[in-house]
Amino acid sequence: MFELTFIGLDVHAVNVVGLALTPDTGEIARHTMAADPAAVLEWVRRFEPPVKVVYESGPTGFLLARYLQAAGINCVVAASSKLLRAPGDRVKTDRRDARVLAEMLAVGSVTEVRIPDPDEEALRDLSRLRAATAKDLAHSRQRVNAILLRYGIRYPKDTRWTQEHRAWLLHQHFSDPALQFTYNADLEQAELLAAHLARIDRQVTATAENCRYTPVIEALMCLRGIRLTTAFGLAVEIGDWTRFTGSSIGSYLGLVPSEESSGPSRHQGPITKAGNTYARKLLIEAAWQHRRPYTRPGDRLLHQLELVAPATRIRALEGNHRLHRKWEHFDERHKMPVKANAAIARELAGWCWSLAAPLQQGERMNAA
Known part of the structure; x- marks a missing residue:
């Protein structure tokens, strides 16, 4: 019509x-x-x-x-x-x-x-709330560290924001009342945001266990670098994975190189950064984990692999080995790590699609 x-x-x-x-x-x-x-x-x-x-x-x-x-x-x-x-x-x-x-x-x-339904949009808002709170917490902690650094106060250990480090922070005092108030306010805000983030994480965990994307979340967590909050974010941000193919999802997420070609000349530049910014950020962060040594799944992955179907388990193991080999290949060529990681993130998006799309297609066939 x-x-x-x-x-x-x-x-x-x-x-x-x-x-x-x-x-x-x-x-x-x-x-x-x-x-x-x-x-x-x-x-x-x-x-x-x-x-x-x-x-x-x-x-x-x-x-x-x-x-x-x-x-x-x-x-x-x-x-x-x-x-x-x-x-x-x-x-x-x-x-x-x-x-x-x-x-x-x-x-x-x-x-x-694509127009999401209200339930899907509510899940997406929860995921973005978690991302915004984590960003605010990081900035708040940076302000606390900046005050201490400007006045030459250094924590003697490398690991920070543990219980021991927090106790050490509470014992820091300044002679100037205005500076002491500022320091206390920044420290208080950091603690409040940390508690707020913990509450959000508990809600994300409870929601992820019983929502429409639970099978997809469980499957995505079989890949290295993707834990609950990352899997939840990817699942709800992309929603319907069957819209894409293994190659088109990288373009949707802005992980493919930009290009300016004219006549016989062809020039490729940085990634396009089009599409969903938050989902792209999650994949970029997860891709770094595949650079770490890998011979066999760790305890977390072994437990997670037991929760999924055999086809998903086999595909996830193939993806983990493949992505690590790609990182080794890039390191042997002395490729710039940032560019190599973008390429790994693009391929990781394809592996995520190969796990999620078959599950959603199967659900639709069963519903029909």
């Missing part, structure tokens, strides 16, 4: 600017309405069906798209990084943005974002 009308929406927290384009007649209709899904639906229904609606991904989320879809309206969300704009176009208004979206939709140039 061909759409008669294409509607672009420029969605903000307060209002929504809409533009409806009918290619057959060239008719254009504009309207500004409150940021209320019911008001948007009322305006969209003024046009003769079928219609197709698009708006740009952003902080307003997927509430409007879900509402319109539930009402039978074909609504998609456009990837903001894939929108076309002329280099010389320096005028940006809400009306222009709505028109660009409608025109791109009419010619089929919109790159659609």
Whole structure:
């Protein structure tokens, strides 16, 4: 069925600017309405069906798209990084943005974002809460260490943030009252964030044990460098692994080299860093673990391998050996470690896909 009308929406927290384009007649209709899904639906229904609606991904989320879809309206969300704009176009208004979206939709140039359901989005929010808290904790601890370093106070041991180290921190005193207050406040914040992170980790553990992604999480944890929080983050951020192939998932996560080629010349640059930033970060961190010596699975991996099916177990063992051999090959060639790790992370993404996608395909077949 061909759409008669294409509607672009420029969605903000307060209002929504809409533009409806009918290619057959060239008719254009504009309207500004409150940021209320019911008001948007009322305006969209003024046009003769079928219609197709698009708006740009952003902080307003997927509430409007879900509402319109539930009402039978074909609504998609456009990837903001894939929108076309002329280099010389320096005028940006809400009306222009709505028109660009409608025109791109009419010619089929919109790159659609997958719309998660509310349960999936809630799991994703929990994973991102954990990541944000861990980042805040690291910054808070850095501030404590920076104060001590500036005043020449050094902890005599290498291992930090243990119970012994915390007791040592509490005994540090400064003569200046303002400095002492600052130090105490930073130390208190670090302790509060550590306790907060521990509560989040307990919630992540409880959630991961009984959610739609539990089989995928268990399978991903069979790979080195991927423990519960990393596996949970990858599972909920990517969601439907069957959308990809072993090669396309690296492109989705921005782990493939950028390229500028013209004529006979071909130049590849750094990775594109497109797609999901958090999932890419998790894979980059996990990839470093495959550089460590590896001959056989450790106790954690042995226990984890017993929890999965034989096919998953065999595939995970192959992946662990393969990724370590790749690291050895890169080290023999004296390849820059950062570049080598990006290549390992790209291949690790493929191995994760090879574990997760078959499980999700099997679940769908069983459900059918």
